Amino acid sequence: MSYYDVDAILTDAQKVPCTFELTVPGLGHLEGNPGAEVKEGTKLELPLWLAQMLAITPAGTKPGMITLDLPDSLSQKVTNALRADPRTVELRSLAPHFFNLGTRMLDLFEEEELSDLLTESFKLRAKELADHAHNPRGALGEGAEFLQGLDENERRLFRATHEGAKAVRAWLVGMQKK
Amino acid sequence: MALPLPPGLTPAEVAFLCEMEMVTIVPRQRLDGLELLGGSIPPLQPPRRTDIPLWLALLLKRQNRANIVPPPWLLPASLANILDVETEMTEAFSSPPPLPPSAKGSEPISPPFQPSCTADASAHALPYHWLEVGEVLLDAASDDFEEPDLVRRLIRDIREVRLSKLRAGVEVLDAGGGVQMNGVGGLEVAEGRAFIGGVIDNLRKLGASKEQTRKEREAEEERNGYSGAGADDYDDDMEL
Known part of the structure; x- marks a missing residue:
């Protein structure tokens, strides 16, 4: 991740639930409630970088100073849904940078199970995504619902895959016109 | 990023490179031998078959001075065979043409320099530039094929089968796994590069922390191993 990577910055700006371990005036x-102090044990949402x-x-x-919790987008409810069928979960509505957030969380927490689950989900979704990307009508076809639920990384992958297929098609058509 | 192009070759560039392939033609007019930078072209004498580069063959074909002999693998029967093989093998791609036995003392020749589209090429294997050569020949010299439409349909079918295999390959990608990509053609690589590269990159990011943990654990185990005494090792392992 480069310093000026917008996606990395946006990932850092996502909020995660924290519990204060000490009282801060x-x-x-x-x-x-301005002016008051934050008591020990208060639960607050803070941006990831902070x-x-x-x-x-x-x-x-x-x-x-605080203890981190897994964000809502990686809660039990979501992991269960991912385990059932990753293709039906709308990751975008959970977190626009879902997989980046997941990667950051895996850096902080040691959760092998979550790591495996995210990897598996990504693979399954990538396969589905490739099928849609080869559809000449792009995101307008029947898969529109699935494509709206893609997170940023997946969107970029979709665009790249679609461009590849489009370039080959353009070459074929261009050659026949000559 | 200076160029707006993605990494790798565009389809047009791949197609340009494939024009270096040798094809067999039946000349209709005499032509003296040509000494070119890329090698010499033998004199053309009708109706003797001659191997010349595809770009020259296309030029002569457009001027109606030659007929192109389709390579054996581009005949409907061989394509149908290859399609059967591709459909049966759900994991791998059909194997590329076998390398010729290299003469003693010389370097072995591999696909880009091995004539794979001439009339005496192997009929049972698709060469590296199969898709490009096939499409270009069908476009420029469809009257030299017996059944151009059938050939075109078979090529499309094979392409579809192979593309879906390339896509399905992501499921087995993992830290230790890999996709068997032997025999994937140039244009297919150009088309699939963005997708496969993107998937691998994302999987690497997701697996990075796990990989880190594994490495740390291995380093730990190694340290314990070097420390010697067996009994201590057991204790350390229990703590882990």
Whole structure:
């Protein structure tokens, strides 16, 4: 991931649920009462870049100032749905950068099962995606619903695959016209 | 990114490269031998069959000075055979043409330099530029085929079968797995590159943390192994 990668920045800006491990004065505006303090044990949603730094910075006797939780888009409900059939889950509505977020979460949590599940889901969805990408009508065909649920990475993959097929088709047609 | 083109060759570039392939023609007019940078062209004497590069053959064909002899694998019977093989083999692609036995002392010749589209090529295997040569010949010299429409249909069928195999291959992609891609043609590579490359890149990202954990564990085990005493190793393993 490069420093100026917009997708990486947007991934970092997604919010994750955190629990404060210590009382912080003056941060009350985060939960809607300015001037007050954030008490220990408060649950708040913080952007990933901030949460990650706070979670790994030791505070006193605690390993981190906050503890991270898996975001809603990777909750039990979603993983169950992915396990049942990855192709029917609308990842885009869960998180626009679903797989990037998943990768970041896997860096922070050691969840082998989640890693395997995401890999399997990606493969199955990629296969479905390729079938749609070879459809000359592109995203307008019958797969429109599935294609709207693609996350950013998958969209880019879809575009690239579609371009490849389109270029070959264009070459074939162009040659016959000559 | 200076060029708006994706990495790899575009179909037009692949097709341009395939014009280097040698094809067999039956000349209709005499032509003296040509000394070209890419090699010399033998003198053409009708009706003696001669092997010349595809680009020259196309030029002569358009001027109606030669007929192109379709390579044996482009005949309906061989294409139908290959299609059967492709449909039966659900995992791999049909094998590329066999390499000729190399003469002693010389380097072995491999596909780009091995004449695979001439009249004496193998009839049971698709060469590297099969799709491009097939389409170009069907377009420029369809009157040299006995059943151009049948050939065209068979080529489309084979292409579909192979493309779907290329797509299905992503399912077995994994850290240790791979797709058998022997015998995939130039144009097919150009078409599938973006998809396969993209899938592998994404899978690599998803698997990166797992890979990291595995490496750490292996390094740990290695350290324990070097530390010597067997009893200690057991204790360490239990902690893991």
